[in-house]
Amino acid sequence: MTLFEKYPVSITNSLSGKKELFTPLKSPFVGLYSCGPTVYNEVHLGNLRTFTAFDVVYRYLTHIGYKVRYVRNITDAGHLTNDAGEGVDRIEESAKLEQLEPMEIVQKYTFSFHEVCRIFNILPPSIEPTATGHIVEQIEMVKKILANGYAYEVNGSVYFDVRKFMEKYKYGELSGRNIDELLEGTRELDRQDEKRHAVDFAIWKAVSPNHIQRWPSPWGEGIPGWHLECSAMGTKYLGEQFDIHGGGMDLKFPHHECEIAQSIGAYGKAPVRYWMHANMLTVNGEKMSKSKGNSFLPRELFTGSHPLLAKAYSPMAVRFFMLQSHYSSTLDFSNEALQAAEKGYKKLSNALGTIKKLDHPGGAGKQDEELLKLIDEAYRNMSDDFNTAKTLAVLFEMSSRINDIKSGNYRLTDLDADAFQKFKSAYITFMEDVLGLQEEGSQNQELLDGVIRVMIELRKKARTDRNYALSDKIRDDLKALGVQLMDGKDGEISYTIE
Numbered sequence: 142m143t144l145f146e147k148y149p150v151s152i153t154n155s156l157s158g159k160k161e162l163f164t165p166l167k168s169p170f171v172g173l174y175s176c177g178p179t180v181y182n183e184v185h186l187g188n189l190r191t192f193t194a195f196d197v198v199y200r201y202l203t204h205i206g207y208k209v210r211y212v213r214n215i216t217d218a219g220h221l222t223n224d225a226g227e228g229v230d231r232i233e234e235s236a237k238l239e240q241l242e243p244m245e246i247v248q249k250y251t252f253s254f255h256e257v258c259r260i261f262n263i264l265p266p267s268i269e270p271t272a273t274g275h276i277v278e279q280i281e282m283v284k285k286i287l288a289n290g291y292a293y294e295v296n297g298s299v300y301f302d303v304r305k306f307m308e309k310y311k312y313g314e315l316s317g318r319n320i321d322e323l324l325e326g327t328r329e330l331d332r333q334d335e336k337r338h339a340v341d342f343a344i345w346k347a348v349s350p351n352h353i354q355r356w357p358s359p360w361g362e363g364i365p366g367w368h369l370e371c372s373a374m375g376t377k378y379l380g381e382q383f384d385i386h387g388g389g390m391d392l393k394f395p396h397h398e399c400e401i402a403q404s405i406g407a408y409g410k411a412p413v414r415y416w417m418h419a420n421m422l423t424v425n426g427e428k429m430s431k432s433k434g435n436s437f438l439p440r441e442l443f444t445g446s447h448p449l450l451a452k453a454y455s456p457m458a459v460r461f462f463m464l465q466s467h468y469s470s471t472l473d474f475s476n477e478a479l480q481a482a483e484k485g486y487k488k489l490s491n492a493l494g495t496i497k498k499l500d501h502p503g504g505a506g507k508q509d510e511e512l513l514k515l516i517d518e519a520y521r522n523m524s525d526d527f528n529t530a531k532t533l534a535v536l537f538e539m540s541s542r543i544n545d546i547k548s549g550n551y552r553l554t555d556l557d558a559d560a561f562q563k564f565k566s567a568y569i570t571f572m573e574d575v576l577g578l579q580e581e582g583s584q585n586q587e588l589l590d591g592v593i594r595v596m597i598e599l600r601k602k603a604r605t606d607r608n609y610a611l612s613d614k615i616r617d618d619l620k621a622l623g624v625q626l627m628d629g630k631d632g633e634i635s636y637t638i639e
């Protein structure tokens with residue numbers, strides 16, 4: 142019997158609002174899609190929570206025996222500032238501000254995103270497609286939607302016809318919105334006169350001659366609609382219908398709602414069976430936003446450079462903090478909460494280091510039922526909608542048993558050898574493989590490497606900005622700490638630690 146048969150997974154499906162038994166379309170294969178970043182700036186802490194949540198989903202489903210294809214995209218074109226497919230292009234706007242080419246911005250912030258994922262031990266997905274790498278697929282999908290009568294072309298732009306779609310299908314089911322509310326709440330937008338209805342959204346957008354990113358299409362040069370990108374990439378790698386689609390709560394409407402409509406408009410079937418949404422992060426009870434000055438970048442956490450931080454926190458302490466709450470619950474960020482998380486993480490990490498060194502001499506003992514019960518509870522909690530909070534509670538109980546063994550309250554010879562080995566394996570597996578929490582000592586080198594790479598990127602920017610005084614200071618300060626930077630001919634910078 143596989144672990145997923147012994148511990149059936151249930152998922153709270155955002156589409157139905159109910160917890161449902163997870164039955165993959167083609168078990169043991171699972172198709173999982175999660176919306177990735179738009180690479181025009183550094184990812185913030187709220188993004189990190191979503192990526193961490195679906196990293197755990199990927200880890201756990203894989204651990205219990207499913208063969209998971211995890212697709213997480215990179216949006217490197219077409220994401221305009223207005224969700225209706227209007228406004229300023231985020232990547233081009235960033236490129237103008239930093240005086241770089243759009244693909245330089247994409248490269249810079251894709252690299253930054255991957256570094257953040259590495260530092261916080263977020264596994265790479267099975268496939269990481271980019272929007273610019275799938276222009277052909279997006280154009281073909283637009284053609285299908287047009288051919289089925291659910292879109293129309295105006296002046297080189299193609300809009301999805303929501304009213305037409307609603308003659309046969311529901312629109313707003315995922316988010317609980319209704320069309321009348323959407324019509325009443327719609328502001329006048331750029332090119333609004335092109336649309337038949339205010340709620341229609343662009344699936345292909347004509348661009349002006351000075352727009353840098355542009356691709357030829359049957360309707361003229363333009364860019365794909367942001368909502369369309371995920372639909373096209375999800376379909377290409379997971380099929381016209383797949384198992385799980387995840388993302389942040391802020392994407393439920395309109396992004397995911399539009400994804401559903403587009404896919405039905407193209408293929409006549411709902412694209413996803415289970416929708417999952419990670420909730421938002423608040424800071425001291427307030428919504429996180431740049432305007433309030435309470436938005437955190439991940440590097441500000443482990444350098445302690447943000448004015449709202451009392452100190453620096455390790456990536457694993459932050460990851461632990463994220464996992465203390467169920468992914469669908471609002472999580473409040475504060476120094477007190479982070480410091481408590483830091484203590485909790487250290488307790489579990491210390492127990493991890495201890496149990497790795499413990500070896501049972503062999504033989505049968507009697508005190509094993511409690512150990513096996515804890516293992517069972519850990520699996521049941523994770524299979525219950527990936528409840529990391531309850532799973533951590535079990536790991537704390539397990540860590541107490543480990544400390545009892547270390548202190549001599551329990552002797553290894555009093556424990557059944559087989560049961561102890563299962564207990565040891567389960568604790569290590571849940572900490573490292575399922576929750577992605579590394580032992581504190583093993584994180585230090587990765588943290589150091591991450592911090593040095595951040596400083597290298599800051600030095601690169603200083604040199605680009607011709608701020609040579611700052612560039613030299615970063616190099617000299619690192620050298621004083623024993624870190625020797627070496628400039629390569631291709632502009633890349635390597636380092637050695639003396």
